[in-house]
Amino acid sequence: MSRFDALLALQDLDTSIEQLEHRLAGLPERAQIAEGERLAESLAANRAEVQGRRDDIQRVQKRLEDEVAMIEAKVVAENDKLYGGGVTSPKDAQALTDEIASLKRHQEHLEDQVIEQMEAAEPVDAELASSDGSIAEVAARLDALRAALGEQEGEINAELATVQTERESALGGVDEELVAKYQRMRPRHDAATVVVFDGKVGCPLHSSSMELDRCKKADSDSLLECPECGRLIVIP
Ligand SMILES: [Zn+2]
Known part of the structure; x- marks a missing residue:
């Protein structure tokens, strides 16, 4: 038993504290989380870009469908006029019939375009689904990493607290x-x-x-x- 045992103990405890602090700062999960967060950010940006393309298709489709609805209403009105008994001259009746036929051709053309938009949407929807899958995967990995980091930090901090207490008492002897x-x-x-x-x-x-x-x-x-x-x- 030397007069300097407490000083030597203090030195050992300081070394332990430094090692624990070094471990705490160097936990690999911290770098992995930062990397995962960067990946999550780029996935989100990519998803936003795909969603933008999906929204464009949706807008075009909506405009076409609105046009189809307008033409349908017009056809109904022209039919009412034609068969409502108001049109007496065969010439007027023919003009109306031609007009209705022309409207229906235009409608069919628009409906084809609606189908084209729907078809264009399919791969974009698949891209969105795949993007959502990747985002969820990264989020789950980040959750697991954060939990692991929290657990390790908790353990090391508990050890640190114990060593700090021991250091306090060693300090009293020097x-x-x-x-x-x-x-x-x-x-x-x-x-x-x-x-x-x-x-x-x-x-x-x-x-x-x-x-x-x-x-x-x-x-x-x-x-x-x-x-x-x-x-x-x-x-x-
Ligand atoms: Zn020396």
Whole structure:
């Protein structure tokens, strides 16, 4: 049991926290979700373009059908006139008959065009159905990815909370000045800010024979600083 056990524990806990934060930031689902969202966006844009073409066909078909309805009404009116008893001259009757025949020819022509529009709509409807299928597929995949991400984030955050609590209690066992020194050095030396002298190596980077000698001669249960880099060396 060294006076510096709590400091070493603090260092280990900080390392754990960094690793957990690194895992949290690097969860692969995050990139996969971003990619899925881009795909969903492009699928939606593509669907809107197809829907635009479908709407155009629908508009043309509606115009043709309205025209057909108008002609049908006109034919009914002309028939009423022809057979209503108002037309007496054979010449007028012939003119009306011709007019009705001409209207009906025009109507048939329009009806053919309506059928053409219906036929043109078929592949576009198939495109829409396929587009909807892809959109639903991507949405389901995104849902699954978001759920998986949430689950992993939850697990890591729970671990982080536990380690943070442990860190708080380790912090209570270390002298404030020492904590400050450790924290100043930490960004430079990471998980090896505090090292324990093992009888052979003090600072892993600056272990000259003179430095080794200094470590060997130091009181046990004391703390040295590497004169080169400031790393803290616990003499057990
Ligand atoms: Zn050093």
